[in-house]
Amino acid sequence: LNVKIFHRDKKTGLILTDVGKEVLVLARQMMNIENKIFQISNRENNLFGGGVKIGSFPAASTIFLSKAIALFKKKYPLVSIDLMEGSPNQINKWVEERVVDFGIVLSPVEGYEYKFLIQDKMVGILQDQHEVKNNIDLIAHQNNLILCKAGYEKVVSQIFKDNKINFDNSFIVQNADTLINMVKNGVGIGVMSEFILSSISHDFVKCSIHPPIDMEIGLIAHSFKELTPAAAAFVNVIENNNIN
Numbered sequence: 001l002n003v004k005i006f007h008r009d010k011k012t013g014l015i016l017t018d019v020g021k022e023v024l025v026l027a028r029q030m031m032n033i034e035n036k037i038f039q040i041s042n043r044e045n046n047l048f049g050g051g052v053k054i055g056s057f058p059a060a061s062t063i064f065l066s067k068a069i070a071l072f073k074k075k076y077p078l079v080s081i082d083l084m085e086g087s088p089n090q091i092n093k094w095v096e097e098r099v100v101d102f103g104i105v106l107s108p109v110e111g112y113e114y115k116f117l118i119q120d121k122m123v124g125i126l127q128d129q130h131e132v133k134n135n136i137d138l139i140a141h142q143n144n145l146i147l148c149k150a151g152y153e154k155v156v157s158q159i160f161k162d163n164k165i166n167f168d169n170s171f172i173v174q175n176a177d178t179l180i181n182m183v184k185n186g187v188g189i190g191v192m193s194e195f196i197l198s199s200i201s202h203d204f205v206k207c208s209i210h211p212p213i214d215m216e217i218g219l220i221a222h223s224f225k226e227l228t229p230a231a232a233a234f235v236n237v238i239e240n241n242n243i244n
Helices: 018-044 058-075 088-096 153-162 176-184 229-241
Strands: 006-009 013-016 051-056 080-085 102-106 113-126 135-137 145-148 171-173 189-193 205-210 214-221
Touching (some): 013 018, 058 102, 088 102, 088 153, 088 214, 113 135, 113 176, 113 229, 145 176, 171 176
Parallel strands (some): 051 102, 135 205, 145 171, 145 189
Antiparallel strands (some): 006 013, 102 214, 113 205, 113 214
16 A cells, blocks of 8 residues: 555554554444345345344343344354444444444444334432422532433533533442442442443332433444345344334
C-alpha cells in the first residue's frame, strides 16, 4: 500500500497509525463479505454455516440472549456464535468498526439502523412498603440508594445530572445479585432495571421512582439488509421468539 499501517513499540507491541485504523475497518468489511459469500453458497447447497458476532451488555445477555442462542443453535447447529460483552460505548465502537455484526444496546444510537425490542424502566425495591409512600423520590432518598447500572450507565447518569441528584453517597453496583443482597441486609433502597428484576426470584416490594427513568432496548447495525444470512437469521430469532 506504500503507507505505514502500524508502529512497532517495544513496550506495547504494534500500534495502528490513523490510516491503519481506517484500513483495518475496511479489511473487516472484506472479511464479512467473504463470510457472506460462503454463507450464501452453503445455503444453496442446503448447508447453513459461517459465524455470527454479537455485541451485548451483560444484562441483555443474561436474560434473553442466552435463550435466543439456544433456539438458534437448535435450528442452525453449524453456525458459530461469538458473543462479546461490554459497556454501551464499547458496543457502539464494535459496531462502528465492524468487529461485530450487530449490537444490543439501550435506546436508539445515532448513525446506525435501529430495531426496537422492548421498553424498560428503572424501579425501586425495598423490604417494607412503609419505608416510602406511593413512590421513591430519588432526590429525597439520594443518600440511601443502591444503584445497579449494569449497562444503563449513560441513561441513569444523565437523569441524575438533569435533576441534580448526587451519586456521592449512593452505592453503585454492576451486578443485580449484589444489589439484592444489599437491600436484604438493610443497606438501602435498591434502584434497578424492571427488565432485570423480572428475571430474579425475590419477595421485595417494588415501587415506581421519581423522577422516572425510562429506557428502550434494541438492536443496532450499519444495515440490517446487508447482514450475512446467519446474522440476519439470528436477528429474526431474537425478534420473533425471544422477547415475549
